[in-house]
Amino acid sequence: MNATVPAPAVSPTAPDTLNDAERLQAYRRVKRRESRKALLLAAPLLLFLLVTFIAPIGTLLLRSVQNPEVPQAMPDATALLQQWDESGLPDADVYAAMARELVEASKAGELGRVARRMNFYNPAMRSLLLKSARKLKRMSVEDAQLALLEVDGRWGDKEIWRVLKRAGQSPTPDYLLNAIDRHVDQDGDVASLPPEESVYMAAFSRTIWISLSVTLLCLALAYPVAWLLANLPERHSRRMMLLVIVPFWTSLLVRTTAWYVLLQPNGVINSLLTGMGMVSQPVPLIFNRTGVLIGMTHIMLPFMILAIYSVMKGISPVYLRAAQSLGAKPLGAFFRVYVPQTLAGVGAGCFLVFVLSLGYYITPALLGGAGDEMISQLISIQTNQQLNWGLAGALSAYLVIFTAIFYFIFNRLVGIDRLRFG
């Protein structure tokens, strides 16, 4: 139906050309209504996810550049500090506001939050703020600058004021920098933290490294299995498939428990090994990287097998036979003709395993040891123990962005609709 098609010069249906334009409009209207209706059906879920999923994650990620604590508890002092040029010590009115608001915040029960926030910069800040407030409450302040300096000499230190000023600035790059072991130093330059305080870059690379290892292990283990399952007669493969499906459906906690029991120093595997006299000392299989890799590979392997299998199942053996009858050697034909056809499955499997591994928490927490923490565990420590939401947001931001990039690439190459389970 194309409106630009010229109508025959003489035609009994001439009036229809006019109608064509109208029809097109009507068609477009119907289409628009149709798509509005279609969208309306998805609207409840979209709205639900907007409130319970997108908004929370967005807020958490935004938190990584916000600095609400200090300005909320000490509005005047922070506002005045922003005008300070950092050349000498701040003016007397900054000292006055600080002295007053220290006491006020302390009385309102807000100083603790400020102290916690400031301690992220410098472990001396918390006690400085709390002690100063406690002492100031007991004295009558005439000259705030003298009073603060009398309470604690560190109030004459420019560095203290510099971090207080930084803590009043939103948006702040500090959390995002901390999450990659960097900070803004006294000269205002971005610098690396000393090696003994640098934990996050190592944790990120460890997370990626573990995920990559698990992905490759799974791929190596899964490919031949998927091939055999796809090429055996149905009645055989069905029974064998059960051995993949049962673990796939078994609870993650159950499987992790199983490995916990198996890998312990006095667990099943070690008692077998020592019982057979193969080793005299229990082999360390748990609370180290070995435990994490074994456990995670076990949990991810069914994803990989199923993803590759579902693609292999659809490959007709005709091509391979054709290649061979054209003179290709069996193995050569396999690698040049068969393997390329399975790449969609390999891609889907690798993507799933890698991306799910990136966010792993339970298995490394239970089977891993010192130095096996993955990023998810560190995020949870920041939120549940340290109450450092800014840093939790920053670590999450890197993790989410990294995951999203892979998701985007995968969706472009394979299409997320193609994921299947069971």
Added chain:
Amino acid sequence: MKTHYWSRLERWSARWVRVHTAVVLFFLIAPILIIIPLSFNTSTYFSYPMDGVSLRWYRAALFDEQWQRALLNSLLIGFASTLLATMLGTLAALGLTRPGFPLRGLIMPLLISPMIIPIVVVAAGFYYIFAPFGLVDSYAGVILAHTVLGTPFVVITVCAGLQSFDHSLTRAASGLGARPWESFRRVTLPLITPSVATGAVFAFATSFDEVIVVLFIGGAEQRTVPRQMWSGIRDQIDPSILAVATLLILFVLALYGCVSWLSNRNKAGLPEES
């Protein structure tokens, strides 16, 4: 000469593939099978040979107030979130598979993303934004968060089920004078029920197996079975965990039975006994 060499290599690889598969399948299933007998062990140790056979740990688990409560919580949270996820997900899938759904390439990945985004981030974000509303340490909070995690499974399975769905059927129904709701109820719904149910089972399994959200958002009152297992492994691991694990394996096998029965029906297209 050369063909002989190749065919030997071929035979060798075929044998290697079989051995490899056997080893991998053993690796997959053995851990699960090995803990089942251990759950009947009389002693507190997790190793063979077993001292004797008893139901001691089953008694310990089944009559323990905490485990009972955990099971009730798991079922409650599982059912409630499955119900919500199934309703929302099915509706969305119905929309997504209609021709002319706008921005499908953008919205579809968005709806699936709860499955991809690390759960810790989902849980932390949920905690951060909903703590001021009292949704932390509450059933409502855990149920809502589990609903988020369950919806992608429903969307994917129902979309897949609808792909084979013949839209001319509903058109035929309306052509015969059926109202939209009626044609949905009498034509669409019966045909997609198996895939909806499959999605629901997946959503339920997701909630039933989930710990991280419960760790963040659930309080002591919302302890679920996986949460209880988590602290069991961390604190005092005793074989009653294995008893619970064995029961869970049986439960999950039953769930899987449901799904494969449903998918057989789905393939058959018609509600016939397979």
Added chain:
Amino acid sequence: MKTMRNTHLLAGASVLATMFAAGSLRAETELSVVTYGGAFENAVQEAYFKPYTEANGTEFNFESYDGGLAKLAAMVQANNTTWDIIDLESNDAVAGCDEGLLEPLDESILGDTADFIPGAISDCAVASMIWSTVFAYDKEKLADGPTSISDFFDTAKFPGKRGLRKSPKGTLEWALLADGVSKDEVYEVLSSKEGVDRAFAKLDTIKKDITWWESGAQAPQLLADGAVVMTQAYNGRIHDAVKNDGSPFVTVWDGQIYDFEWWGVPAGAPNADEAFELIAYASSPEVVARLSKYISYAPPRKSALPLIDDEILSDLPTAEANFNNAVQIDVDFWVDNFDVINKRFQVWLAQAANS
């Protein structure tokens, strides 16, 4: 298909019913007590709460939590405090008070405050007991066992694995004690970077012999399994293993690091007045002396000690024979420095794993 739908409806209905039921239970006035659970909860129930209920008719509802202030902060922030009494670790008691998450405590309800061990009363909380981090060994495996904290670090004299809690807290103090720092100077030394270096250097000497544990129950388990020859542990856990399971464990008190556990009332607690009454009751000498009968933690009051049987007393951290070389954990130091030192600890651990 019909049955499927019906099950769903049924499930939905029962879910709603249960949710309403759970909501209505809250309406009764019973005090909600939150502890770490486990043996301590059982002990305080027997020692304090059951007698109190018998005497006053006040009912209690127990919940357990995993420590940390996150949940409490969320509640207070939401103006939705449902807890009345909370069992706190020292650092949480200090930070919770600073951050306005706890109701201020009126000392006068506690009676003679001079009777309390110094430091046992803060602005918002009162110590509920004294517990201690010690180390223990299996006397059946080590006939001539270690006696001092330096023995813990002496792998020549006592070869084999040592269990340590995966935390810098307590671990660094021990390293310094074993390195010859006197107990009064531990935190002074730790306050400087050189001091921390020194502690890590000492830890390096036993790095490869350490098995790390994370939850309190793992320590006696490691010892029972023979996975370690000696292990750091909470004194109560070792005591329990000896008393209840008949394990042949011996506690070494030298270098013990003791700490208070606290009672506090969350800000905005629905029954704050009753909660403080209970805390006052539980802090009175006769009542607090009962606790040690159920768990081997010591009362924070001097006048309670003579009320305890000698046999029990000898197993408490504060018994004279055990208290010679005891370090009180410096809560302020750790609240200030935990983040930085813990980072360093994690880096050190990762190196340990790689080397």
